[in-house]
Amino acid sequence: MDPSSSSKDRILDAAGQVFREKGFAGASMQLIARKAGVSKSLLYHHFESKQELWRAMVDQCFQRSGILERFYSIVASGDMRSLADFAEGEEGLFHFLGRNPGVVRMMNWLDLEGGFGKGFPDPCARDAVLARIREMVDRGVIRADIDPVVLPIVYMSICVNWFSARWKYLDWFAGERDEESIDRRFIRGAIDILLRGMTPDGKD
Amino acid sequence: MDPSSSSKDRILDAAGQVFREKGFAGASMQLIARKAGVSKSLLYHHFESKQELWRAMVDQCFQRSGILERFYSIVASGDMRSLADFAEGEEGLFHFLGRNPGVVRMMNWLDLEGGFGKGFPDPCARDAVLARIREMVDRGVIRADIDPVVLPIVYMSICVNWFSARWKYLDWFAGERDEESIDRRFIRGAIDILLRGMTPDGKD
DNA sequence: TTGCCGACTGACCGTTCGGTCAGCTTGGAG
């Protein structure tokens, strides 16, 4: 842990590591303090409780990664000409999530342990997402008979689950050089299935 | 908790409820014992440790749901004439998982907390799954240029994540009668996307 | 120099954790 940064930042970083690895229930304040190189008491000097530290770590995780801005700019802006911008491009959400596996894993803990922390996407994202999808349907880049509610959930599910369960599938990708190239291959393959479906000619 | 069943079964049932809700780290033997209506000591009479109880509960969960037999019969048998049998039919894996949300949620805990418990799909499933996909490609029911490794992972991801995060999306499905009909609508929509893709005519 | 404040610590609190153990009850075999 970098000793030059402020102790509060070091605590947040350590909390990020421990919480993301073990979840809320599995993490202990002792371990976070040890990883940050400070006493346990200092955690309570900067944060009211374990839940408060968790919340702060979630906020920092979202903020530092810029996922919310990225998400809303992709969803709400009008400059998305095709699905490629949405999913396939290096600047698309899928690759962005792929470049931030920690955030995605944290999102999975939020799903399972529920409760505190704002979660993502938050409730107010719904209308923006649905409006965007409806617009893309109007422009003909998304099939009209697709369920507009199901689509974003499927999209998120694939990404969120991958970064929790990928360790189970590492040996399925025998021959790949490293984990990063496995990630890339999975994302490319998943986007391909999402865009074009698994059947030939889009029919069963 | 049904008092007529054996105490060991009551413990396993209670462990299932608590573990699935709180995960391994978040669950306590005290609470499981209380839910089962027995003393904590009895848990240790029937099971060596907390890990052993977790493992037994995972086994019972897999066995009772019949998910492994179902999975291997779907994957390995030759009587699957089309993708409909694999995914869309009421007897397909997707609907089967939808009818067993507890198993799916447990699988998500296994993914995140890693470690003990055999997990699913187990490593030896890989070859069977890949052979099956290759055969379906040969018969022309799956596109030849699809990544055969990515497909089953995407498939599992959608299902596993849905039953962990569905509480976040309940209000996205405004107008649906109950949670069961939401599940049905999601599964139908997700299978539709999986089979046919989100683009019209299967192209971007 | 004094006073104050925020950063920081170690000792400590009550509680709960996973786990142990001696001993009680019960029912079937001999």
Add this chain to the structure above:
DNA sequence: CTCCAAGCTGACCGAACGGTCAGTCGGCAA
């Protein structure tokens, strides 16, 4: 009836938990 094993319990253990608190320290303003 005796015996024994299995089912079952409450009291208990040391460790770890989240959290508190009195107090030390360095820096800064007056």
